[in-house]
Amino acid sequence: MSENIKNIIGKVFNDIADAVETGQFGQRVKVGITVLGSEHGVENIIKGAELAQKRNSTIEVVLIGPKVETELKIYEANTEEEQHKRMEELLDSGEIKSAVTMHYTFPLGVSTVGRVITPGKGREMYLATTTGTSSAHRVEGMIKNALYGIITAKAMGIKNPTVGLLNVDGVRQVERALNELKANGYDFSYAETMRSDGGAVMRGNDLLTGTPDVMVTDSLTGNLLMKIFSSYSTGGDYEALGFGYGPGIGEDYERTILILSRASGVPVVANAIEFAGELAKGKVDKISKEEFAKANSAKLQDILKGLKKDNKKESSDEQMEVVAPDKEIVTGSISGVDIMELEDAVIELWKKGIYAESGMGCTGPIVMVNEAKVDLAVEVLTKAGYIAEGSNPC
Structure with missing residues (x-):
């Protein structure tokens, strides 16, 4: 029996076990998306939502916004502020399991992990992070970003994601801190740069080939990279590639909210919705709690405090x-x-x-x-x- 078939059979049994545990036989994961805010208009979001629904029968896509012509269910809201409030209510009540939106403000300590397709080899890679602020302290923020990226990758089914550290200001301090965390018992694997000098510090070449599963950087650099990966083939005003800016991750943050740019086009809207559904099915909130518990047991907070002394x-x-x-x-x-x-x-x-x-x-x-x-x-x-x-x- 091939390894691929074994993996498929294993996934089927895991899905059955999850269904037994939750009692949700045959139920689809409900994913919401807010309609207002796109630079390409409401129709752009509707088409993306309908495309996601058409090609993925395991999710139920619902709209949050004004009434429009569509077969998708709509939770009515007539301003961006109203739709964000409605989205939060639906998430907190459990009516929807995850949501996709634009122009949303996360609290300090929460930032988003993007998912891109690298142009060198067409490989998927997670950018940690792309919007939000993990910390006002640059190095502390990137240390947290590494954890956020690991959480997201694990929720997407990568059991032992490899971590690369982009060669930006502060990266060596980040590497030292992560090495200390690892020595204290927080288990993760570094990626090895494709360049001959080796190591976990990634170069520009590694961005193009997707060397690590998770590429760690500061959120402003990550935001810039996300825009380039998404729209390098369109001139910049229409993001056509990838899965959007990803879920907001942070300690004790329980809502699964994914971010799109206002420039995101139909393909990215559809991909982001499916990404949201996969994260909900992968129990990203549960994995987040588990990873933070393990990191804190490995003296994460002491390491972070040491950066500021x-x-x-x-x-x-x-x-x-x-x-x-x-x-x-x-x-x-x-x-x-x-x-x-x-x-x-x-x-x-x-x-x-x-x-x-x-x-x-x-x-x-x-x-x-x-x-x-x-x-x-x-x-x-x-x-x-x-x-x-x-x-x-x-």
């Missing part, structure tokens, strides 16, 4: 003494703050009695404050040098 700006006595004001609803966003100074900017506002939180918007890092205090917050951050004179809120 010499960073005076982040750990000064003055900032340690600052207490956050009473929590408020923060729907006002201020952009223009450098990612490396994001948490410092939040603390600066706290000092002035303005409650603030950090986050990641569509165009980069943001400081979030109450709508009524946006102008005052801009004034404070400008005076402190965190944003340029004349900067506007998002």
Whole structure:
């Protein structure tokens, strides 16, 4: 019996066991997608959703947005804000198991793992990460990104994904930290660069050939790579290849929400929906809990704390003494703050009695404050040098 047939038979028995455990014989995984927000119009999203439904009978695709002509079920919402709120309600209630959307803000600590098809050999590779902010500290963020990529790859059925570290600023610190994590008992496998000097630090050639299963980088570089991989054949205004920017992963983050660019075309929309369905079936939320538990047992938090012990700006006595004001609803966003100074900017506002939180918007890092205090917050951050004179809120 060939190895391939054995794998197929094994998968069938695993699926049967899952069905027995959940009682979901014959039930399809319900995946939602928000309709509003695409630069290519509502029709682009509808066509992608219908294509995903047509070619994948294991999922049920539902739309979240205004009423349109389609055979797909629609949960009505008439603005982008309404559809995101509806999407979250459907996820939290269990009505849908995963969702695909655009222009969605994740909390700090959550970032997305993209999935691309590399042009060199047509191999799939996971980019960790592509949107969101794992941490305001660059090296800490990339260490977390490695974990996020492993979680996503495992949820997609890769039992022992290989990890490569893209040769960007901070990569050697990331490698040292991951080596320490590995020595402490967190088991994972490095990829080996295709270049003759060897090692787990990946070069540009490795991007093209898809050397590792998971390519670790900072999220801004990952975002750029995602756009290139998706639209290098179209001129940039229409993303035609790949599976989108992927699921938001983070410790204790339980919603399975995948991100599309506003430039994503029909093929990517369809692929992202199927990606969302596979992650739900692969129990990405369960795998995330398991991997974080193993990493924390291997002293992940101690390793991360060690990265910051010499960073005076982040750990000064003055900032340690600052207490956050009473929590408020923060729907006002201020952009223009450098990612490396994001948490410092939040603390600066706290000092002035303005409650603030950090986050990641569509165009980069943001400081979030109450709508009524946006102008005052801009004034404070400008005076402190965190944003340029004349900067506007998002």
